[in-house]
Amino acid sequence: MTIRRVAIIGLGLLGGSLSLALREKLPGIATTGYDRDPATRTRAAERGLVGTVYDTAGEAVSGCELVVLCVPVGAIGEAARDIADVLPSHAIVSDVGSSKRSVQKALAEALPSHTCVPAHPVAGTEQSGPDAGFATLFDGRWCILTPPDGAPQQAIDDLTALWQALGAKVEIMDAEHHDLVLAVTSHIPHLIAYTIVGTASDMEDVTRSEVIKYSAGGFRDFTRIAASDPVMWRDVFLNNRDAVLEMLGRFTEDLTALQRAIRSGDGETLHELFSRTRDIRRSIIDEGQDDASPDFGRDH
Amino acid sequence: MTIRRVAIIGLGLLGGSLSLALREKLPGIATTGYDRDPATRTRAAERGLVGTVYDTAGEAVSGCELVVLCVPVGAIGEAARDIADVLPSHAIVSDVGSSKRSVQKALAEALPSHTCVPAHPVAGTEQSGPDAGFATLFDGRWCILTPPDGAPQQAIDDLTALWQALGAKVEIMDAEHHDLVLAVTSHIPHLIAYTIVGTASDMEDVTRSEVIKYSAGGFRDFTRIAASDPVMWRDVFLNNRDAVLEMLGRFTEDLTALQRAIRSGDGETLHELFSRTRDIRRSIIDEGQDDASPDFGRDH
Numbered sequence: 138m139t140i141r142r143v144a145i146i147g148l149g150l151l152g153g154s155l156s157l158a159l160r161e162k163l164p165g166i167a168t169t170g171y172d173r174d175p176a177t178r179t180r181a182a183e184r185g186l187v188g189t190v191y192d193t194a195g196e197a198v199s200g201c202e203l204v205v206l207c208v209p210v211g212a213i214g215e216a217a218r219d220i221a222d223v224l225p226s227h228a229i230v231s232d233v234g235s236s237k238r239s240v241q242k243a244l245a246e247a248l249p250s251h252t253c254v255p256a257h258p259v260a261g262t263e264q265s266g267p268d269a270g271f272a273t274l275f276d277g278r279w280c281i282l283t284p285p286d287g288a289p290q291q292a293i294d295d296l297t298a299l300w301q302a303l304g305a306k307v308e309i310m311d312a313e314h315h316d317l318v319l320a321v322t323s324h325i326p327h328l329i330a331y332t333i334v335g336t337a338s339d340m341e342d343v344t345r346s347e348v349i350k351y352s353a354g355g356f357r358d359f360t361r362i363a364a365s366d367p368v369m370w371r372d373v374f375l376n377n378r379d380a381v382l383e384m385l386g387r388f389t390e391d392l393t394a395l396q397r398a399i400r401s402g403d404g405e406t407l408h409e410l411f412s413r414t415r416d417i418r419r420s421i422i423d424e425g426q427d428d429a430s431p432d433f434g435r436d437h
Numbered sequence: 438m439t440i441r442r443v444a445i446i447g448l449g450l451l452g453g454s455l456s457l458a459l460r461e462k463l464p465g466i467a468t469t470g471y472d473r474d475p476a477t478r479t480r481a482a483e484r485g486l487v488g489t490v491y492d493t494a495g496e497a498v499s500g501c502e503l504v505v506l507c508v509p510v511g512a513i514g515e516a517a518r519d520i521a522d523v524l525p526s527h528a529i530v531s532d533v534g535s536s537k538r539s540v541q542k543a544l545a546e547a548l549p550s551h552t553c554v555p556a557h558p559v560a561g562t563e564q565s566g567p568d569a570g571f572a573t574l575f576d577g578r579w580c581i582l583t584p585p586d587g588a589p590q591q592a593i594d595d596l597t598a599l600w601q602a603l604g605a606k607v608e609i610m611d612a613e614h615h616d617l618v619l620a621v622t623s624h625i626p627h628l629i630a631y632t633i634v635g636t637a638s639d640m641e642d643v644t645r646s647e648v649i650k651y652s653a654g655g656f657r658d659f660t661r662i663a664a665s666d667p668v669m670w671r672d673v674f675l676n677n678r679d680a681v682l683e684m685l686g687r688f689t690e691d692l693t694a695l696q697r698a699i700r701s702g703d704g705e706t707l708h709e710l711f712s713r714t715r716d717i718r719r720s721i722i723d724e725g726q727d728d729a730s731p732d733f734g735r736d737h
Contacts, residue, residue, distance in 0.1 A: 211704075235654070259651045262731035263718070273737045279650050308650070318647045321637050323654025328695060329629055330655070334714040336684075336691045337621050347618045349720050350579050350608070354535070354559045354623025355630070355662050357727045362655050364718035367711035374699045374707055384636075385696055389689075391636045395628060396685055399674045404511075407674055411667035414634040418563070418664035420649045427657045431562035433733040437573045 140229075140295055141166060144201040146194055146216050148172040148181040149366075150261060151233045152207030153270020156186040158303040161272040171197035172267070180267040195223040203229045203299070205256075210234040211372030217247035224251060229292045231256045235319060235369075237283040237312035239376035245285065252292045257281045257315065258305055259323070265366040276304035277425050283312040320380035324373055325388055327362055328381065331370070334363040440529075440595055441466060444501040446494055446516050448472040448481040449666075450561060451533045452507030453570025456486040458603040461572040471497035472567070480567040495523040503529045503599070505556075510534040511672030517547035524551060529592045531556045535619060535669075537583040537612035539676035545585065552592045557581045557615065558605055559623070565666040576604035577725055583612040620680035624673055625688055627662050628681065631670070634663040 143159060145152045148170050156168050170187035171194045172178050182190040191197040198204050198220045206216045213232060224230070230253045234240045237255050244253040260278035262269065280300040284293050297307045310318070337348045337356065348356065374381055398406040422429045443459060445452045448470050456468050470487035471494045472478050482490040491497040498504050498520045506516045513532060524530070530553045534540045537555050544553040560578035562569065580600040584593050597607045610618070637648045637656065648656065674681055698706040722729045 259654045261654075264731045269731070271737060276737065278653050281651070318643050318651055319654060321640065321643050322648055322651040322656040326633060326655035326659055329633060329692070330658075331711055331714055332692045332695055333626060333629060333688055334717055335710050336688045338713065338717060339691075340621065340687070343618050343621050345717075345720075348622055349717070349724050349726060351559045351581070351618055351622040352721050352726050353578050354561075354619060355626035356622040357721050358630075358658055358662060359626055360714070360718040360721055360727070361733060362658060363711075363714040365711075367708050367715075370711050371704050371707040375702055375704055378699055378702070381699060382696065385692075385699075387640070388633060388636045389692070391639075392629070392632045392685075392689070395632055396682065399678055399681060399685075402675055402678070404671050404675055407671040408667050410635050411631055411663075411665075411670050413638065414631055414660070414663040415667070417634055417638060417645075417649065418660040420645075421652050421657050421660055424649050426649060426652050427660070428735055431564045431569070433661060433735060435728055435733060437571060437576065 140202045140299060142201040142203075143168050144198040144204040145170045145187055145207055146172075146197065146204060146220070147207035148177050148186055148190070148267050149207065150265050150269040151258070152205070153181065153184075153186050153267055154272065154274035155205060155207065155233070155270075155303070157270055157272035158275055162304065163299070163302050169197045169201065177267045184267060186267065186270065194219045198224050198228065201225065201228055203231065203296075206230070206232040206234075209369045209372040210236050210240055210376045213240050214243035214247055217244055221248055224248070226250070229254060229296065231296060233258055235323060235373045236377035237281075237315040241283060241285055241312045252289055254282055254284045254288055254292050254296050255312065256296060256300070257283070257319070258300065259319070260305075261365075263361050263364040265369070273304065275300070278305055279308055280305040281308050281310050281315055283310055283315050285312075316377050316380045317384070320377060320384040324377055324381050325384050327365065327370055328374065328385065329388070330359040330363040333359050440502045440599060442501040442503075443468050444498040444504040445470045445487055445507055446472075446497065446504060446520070447507035448477050448486055448490070448567050449507065450565050450569040451558070452505070453481065453484075453486050453567055454572065454574035455505060455507060455533065455570075455603070457570055457572035458575055462604065463599070463602050469497045469501065477567045484567065486567065486570065494519045498524050498528065501525065501528055503531065503596075506530070506532040506534075509669045509672040510536050510540055510676045513540050514543035514547050517544055521548055524548070526550070529554060529596065531596060533558055535623060535673045536677035537581075537615040541583060541585055541612045552589055554582055554584045554588055554592050554596050555612065556596060556600070557583070557619070558600065559619070560605075561665075563661050563664040565669070573604065575600070578605055579608055580605040581608050581610050581615055583610055583615050585612075616677050616680040617684075620677060620684040624677060624681050625684050627665065627670055628674065628685065629688070630659040630663040633659050
C-alpha cells in the first residue's frame with residue numbers, strides 16, 4: 138500500500154463514511170477534504186470528518202496519492218476539471234458513484250493523463266449530508282471497481298487493498314456490466330419506490346393521512362428508499378439511462394403478466410411466483426447481505 | 438367488555454400473535470384454537486398459543502362469545518361454513534383478513550343469522566406459521582373494522598375495546614373504502630415487490646449471485662415483503678381484484694411518465710418527484726408508524 142494521503146471531494150454520506158472509515162481502520166493515512174457547499178465544509182470540520190477541510194478542491198488534492206470524488210455522478214466531470222491543473226501526476230483518481238460508464242467517460246475526458254479507477258461501494262442509507270456518514274458503512278458490503286482497459290495493475294491493487302481494509306469485499310467488473318447489474322439491484326428498485334410513493338401521495342379518493350396510518354401494510358418499506366437524496370438519484374437515472382430503460386422494460390412486462398393473472402383469476406400463476414421469491418431473500422440473508430430478523434428487526 | 442372466551446381459527450402469524458397478545462394483555466379471557474393443519478395444531482399446543490387447541494373447529498368455538506377467523510381470505514367462507522352449525526347464536530364473528538368486501542360477503546352467506554364484524558389489523562411480518570406470532574405485533578398499529586350496515590353497536594364497541602386493549606388503534610370504515618386504501622398501502626407494494634424479485638431472478642445477463650451480492654443497493658428491501666406467505670397473498674389479489682387493478686393502473690401511468698422523463702433526459706421532473714417523496718417518510722415516522730433510524734436500524 139503506497140497511499141499515504143487521500144483527498145475526499147464531497148463530504149456527504151459517502152464521503153463522510155469513507156473519511157471516518159479511513160480514520161478508524163487506516164489511521165496511518167492522512168485525509169483532506171473539500172465540499173463545494175460552505176455549510177457542509179463547516180460541519181465536516183466540526184465533526185472532524187477529515188484531517189483538514191480546505192476551501193478549494195485544489196488545496197485539498199495537493200500532495201495526495203489518491204483522490205476520491207464523492208459527488209453525484211452528474212457532477213463528476215466538473216469536480217474532475219476543478220482539480221485537473223493541480224492534481225499530482227502520480228495520483229490515482231477514483232469515485233463512489235452508482236453509474237460507471239458515464240463516470241469512466243467523464244474522468245477520461247477531464248483527466249486524460251491520470252490513472253482513473255472508478256469504484257462503487259454498494260452501501261448507503263436514505264440519509265445524506267455531512268452528518269449522515271459513519272465508519273462501518275462498508276463492513277461486509279461489496280465494492281465494485283471498474284478499471285478502464287489499460288489501467289495499471291498497481292493502482293487496481295492499491296485501491297482493492299484500501300477498500301478491503303475498510304471492511305468491504307472487492308469485485309472487478311467492466312463498467313457496462315456494472316451498469317446493467319446495478320440497474321437491477323439498485324436503480325429500478327429506487328425508481329419503483331419513488332413512483333409508488335408519488336402515486337400514493339397524489340390520490341384523491343385515499344387521503345394522505347390514510348396512506349400514512351396504514352403504511353405498515355408494506356408501503357412504509359418503500360418510503361425509506363424514496364427518502365434518498367434527490368440530486369444523487371436524478372443523476373443516476375440520467376447517467377444510466379440505457380440500462381435503466383432496458384430493465385424497466387422487463388419489469389413492466391412481468392408486471393403486465395401478473396396484472397393479467399389477477400384479472401383472469403389465475404391463482405396458480407400468482408402462487409407460483411410468490412413461492413419462488415422467498416428463496417432469494419433466504420440467499421441474501423445466508424450471504425450476509427441482510428439480517429434474518431423479521432421485519433428488518435424493527436422494534437415491535 | 439362481555440367477551441370471556443375467544444376462539445381463534447387458524448394459528449399462523451396473525452392467529453398466534455392474537456392469542457399471545459390476549460394472554461398477555463387480557464389474561465381474564467379464555468382462548469381456544471384450531472388449525473386445519475395437524476402439524477400447526479401440535480406446534481401451537483407446544484408453544485401454548487391458546488388455552489386449548491382442539492382437533493375440530495366445532496369444539497374450538499363451543500361456548501365462545503367471539504370467534505376470529507385467522508385464515509387466508511380465500512378460505513374464510515369454508516372456515517365459516519365449518520362452524521355454522523355449532524357456533525353459539527350470540528357469538529360475534531370476526532377475522533383479520535386483508536380484503537374486506539370479499540370477507541363481508543363470504544361471512545354473510547355462510548353465517549346469515551350471526552353478528553359479523555370483519556376486522557383488519559394492519560400489522561405483520563414476512564414470516565408465517567405457528568412459530569411466527571408474538572404478543573406485541575399490534576402495538577401502535579391500526580386495526581380497521583368494517584361492520585356491515587345494521588351491525589349491532591354493542592358488537593362494534595366490544596371488538597373495538599378488545600383491539601385497543603391489545604395495543605392497537607381502531608378505525609371504522611366501510612369495506613369498499615378499506616379495499617381501496619389497502620390496495621395502495623399494502624397490496625400494490627406487495628405485488629411490485631414480488632414482481633421485481635421475480636424479474637431479477639429470471640435474467641440471463643445478470644446472474645443470481647450478482648443479484649444477491651449487490652442487493653444492498655436497494656433490492657434487498659423488496660425481498661422482505663416478497664418473502665411473505667404465498668397463499669395469503671394469492672388470495673388477497675384474487676379477492677381484491679378491482680381495487681388492485683385500479684391502483685395498478687395509476688401506478689403504471691406514473692411509472693410510464695417517469696420512463697419518458699428518463700428517456701428524454703428531463704432531470705427536472707425526476708428531481709421534483711424525488712424531493713416530494715421525502716415528506717411522506719417523515720410523516721410516517723412522526724406518526725409512529727416506522728422508526729427514524731437510518732436503514733431501518735439495520736446493524737452496520
